[in-house]
Amino acid sequence: MLQDNLVTIIPFSDNLAAPIKDLNLEWLQKYFKVEPKDEIVLSDPKKEIIDKGGMIFYAKYNNAIIGTVSLIKIDNSCFELSKMAVTDRLQGLGVGKKLILHCFAIAKEKGIEKIILYSNRKLKSAIHLYEKFGFTEIPLESGIYERADIKMEKIIA
Numbered sequence: 001m002l003q004d005n006l007v008t009i010i011p012f013s014d015n016l017a018a019p020i021k022d023l024n025l026e027w028l029q030k031y032f033k034v035e036p037k038d039e040i041v042l043s044d045p046k047k048e049i050i051d052k053g054g055m056i057f058y059a060k061y062n063n064a065i066i067g068t069v070s071l072i073k074i075d076n077s078c079f080e081l082s083k084m085a086v087t088d089r090l091q092g093l094g095v096g097k098k099l100i101l102h103c104f105a106i107a108k109e110k111g112i113e114k115i116i117l118y119s120n121r122k123l124k125s126a127i128h129l130y131e132k133f134g135f136t137e138i139p140l141e142s143g144i145y146e147r148a149d150i151k152m153e154k155i156i157a
């Protein structure tokens with residue numbers, strides 16, 4: 001159904017501003033609602049993520065963008081894994097795993113020491129993946145995302 005070796009991870013480019021919004025709206029609208037902060041970031045990812053020192057990655061398959069993840073800069077040593085999504089019909093086939101492992105490789109390469117994330121326990125596959133790849137729960141502060149009910153971190157060795 002999906003030939004794993006044909007899935008490549010590519011970085012954001014100016015002509016690829018739309019897929020991060022399309023892919024994230026899919027799940028936000030399905031499970032939650034689009035919060036004002038989502039709308040701001042997804043409508044201008046270059047200004048809100050890239051120009052602030054962050055990174056956006058896409059999973060590409062057969063010339064289609066089928067998944068995405070971002071690393072938003074908190075400070076030089078800590079980034080937030082965010083806006084992760086794989087298109088509904090291709091979930092469960094290992095693309096999310098590839099996106100996370102890519103983030104770890106980039107973090108190592110750039111000397112990033114810690115990755116944090118905010119999520120929701122309703123997102124079973126996401127929580128499963130975060131735990132599987134070594135994220136552990138830490139106390140959640142309020143006021144970041146309305147839908148967040150869990151915060152996790154992973155120290156990059």
Ligand SMILES: CC(=O)SCCNC(=O)CCNC(=O)[C@H](O)C(C)(C)COP(=O)(O)OP(=O)(O)OC[C@H]1O[C@@H](n2cnc3c(N)ncnc32)[C@H](O)[C@@H]1OP(=O)(O)O
Pocket residue numbers: 027081082083084085086087090091092093094095096097098117118119120123124125126128129132
């Ligand atoms: C910080 C944030 O960005 S939070 C938001 C995360 N995004 C979402 O939850 C949006 C909706 N979900 C998605 O887009 C995708 O499912 C993603 C991005 C979370 C994962 O991408 P996928 O390509 O589906 O991931 P992948 O196929 O690599 O792995 C899915 C894992 O979840 C597991 N899984 C699937 N359904 C369930 C479930 N109901 N309960 C627990 N685990 C599950 C699979 O077995 C697999 O684990 P395994 O490799 O140990 O067998």
